[in-house]
Amino acid sequence: MTETAIRGARILADGQWLDDHALVMDGGRITAIVDAASLPATLPVETLTSGLLLPGFIDTQVNGGGGVLFNDQPTLEGITVIAAAHRAFGTTAFLPTLISDDLDVIARAIAAVDAAILAGVPGVVGIHVEGPFLNPAKHGIHDANKFRAMDSEAIDLLTSLRHGKTLVTLAPECTDPAMIAALIARGVTVAAGHSLASYEDMQRAVAGGLSGVTHLFNAMTQLESRDPGLVGAAIDLGLTCGIIVDGYHVHPAALRAAFRAKGADELMLVTDAMPSVGHDAAGFALGDIWISRQSGALRGPDGTLAGSDLDMARALRNAVSMMNIDLISASKMASTTPAGFIGLGTDYGCLAPGRRADIVHLDDALLPLATWIAGERM
Numbered sequence: 001m002t003e004t005a006i007r008g009a010r011i012l013a014d015g016q017w018l019d020d021h022a023l024v025m026d027g028g029r030i031t032a033i034v035d036a037a038s039l040p041a042t043l044p045v046e047t048l049t050s051g052l053l054l055p056g057f058i059d060t061q062v063n064g065g066g067g068v069l070f071n072d073q074p075t076l077e078g079i080t081v082i083a084a085a086h087r088a089f090g091t092t093a094f095l096p097t098l099i100s101d102d103l104d105v106i107a108r109a110i111a112a113v114d115a116a117i118l119a120g121v122p123g124v125v126g127i128h129v130e131g132p133f134l135n136p137a138k139h140g141i142h143d144a145n146k147f148r149a150m151d152s153e154a155i156d157l158l159t160s161l162r163h164g165k166t167l168v169t170l171a172p173e174c175t176d177p178a179m180i181a182a183l184i185a186r187g188v189t190v191a192a193g194h195s196l197a198s199y200e201d202m203q204r205a206v207a208g209g210l211s212g213v214t215h216l217f218n219a220m221t222q223l224e225s226r227d228p229g230l231v232g233a234a235i236d237l238g239l240t241c242g243i244i245v246d247g248y249h250v251h252p253a254a255l256r257a258a259f260r261a262k263g264a265d266e267l268m269l270v271t272d273a274m275p276s277v278g279h280d281a282a283g284f285a286l287g288d289i290w291i292s293r294q295s296g297a298l299r300g301p302d303g304t305l306a307g308s309d310l311d312m313a314r315a316l317r318n319a320v321s322m323m324n325i326d327l328i329s330a331s332k333m334a335s336t337t338p339a340g341f342i343g344l345g346t347d348y349g350c351l352a353p354g355r356r357a358d359i360v361h362l363d364d365a366l367l368p369l370a371t372w373i374a375g376e377r378m
Helices: 076-087 103-119 152-158 177-185 199-208 229-236 252-262 312-322 327-341
Strands: 004-007 010-013 016-018 021-026 029-035 045-047 052-055 057-062 091-099 126-130 165-170 189-192 240-243 267-269 283-286 289-294 297-299 359-362 368-373
Touching: 010 021, 010 327, 052 327, 057 076, 057 126, 057 267, 057 312, 057 327, 076 091, 076 103, 091 103, 091 368, 103 126, 103 152, 152 177, 177 189, 177 199, 189 199, 189 229, 199 229, 229 252, 240 252, 240 327, 252 267, 252 312, 267 312, 267 327, 312 327
Parallel strands: 004 045, 010 052, 057 091, 091 126, 126 165, 165 189, 240 267
Antiparallel strands: 004 021, 010 016, 021 029, 052 359, 283 289, 289 297, 359 368
């Protein structure tokens, strides 16, 4: 490999801003971040005229993009289209996310992710299986007819990914903590979601190894004075929580309250993106239901939110504006925290020597201009 450098933009390096510096890369990794004036004259350099270099975004909940729904196309080709759609918005690592479906579809999805990682599809780092081990009373847009109980067959399937990371969302009250522990013991990250879990249910699940919450506030028991529910457990038990900052799923006041309670170390931005991201269609079919775009939201015929039309760059901008936080905190929520949550924190989520050269270039309005994955400009 040949060492190269990028200069000309402010660099968010390991949590601090650096001006007049250059980021040096070789072999897909960052080798140094140095004063730009000290670069050797013989080093190939890409000179940017302005803007910001941030760690590439990491999205743990991507149902689709580019006109493709992962459930409909659980294939290498489908993942390739979804990945390309999200790269345009600065996402350099993501988990293709399968919403509740039959076990044979889950098996195909896992095989497709293995194939995508082996084929080197840029950005694919594993899979998120969201359901079907959920509570029908909190099904949201999921098809509750697909729901089922966790059993040994399901555990074997959910732990069958050979390459990359696996995240599973389940309703803790609908399974046994021992089964959660079995998933954890075999390398799976487990989150709670679409659930009527009590605080005590969550305590038992956390004892089994559950460490996250999927789309905080949405499709779960809320915080009440004498019944803390899943939201209370999420705040109190130190869980890492995905949150959809699109202005529709969670009120800005609740977003701000969550940030004050959890901070950037325990909140991560997710898109819950559907096929509309990176595509101009007015809607799409989710099973037998038509989902339409309505003023930036995706809704079923009865008004139920159906994932989002959100990309990570917009989630970052919204976090700054709606949550009233600084860009360093928003960047941590978009990169560092999700990397750590799924077990990639030593390689991903930070611009520093030795880390992967996964980078997004934003303009001063935080709009994406370019993306690099493992040092390669996409």
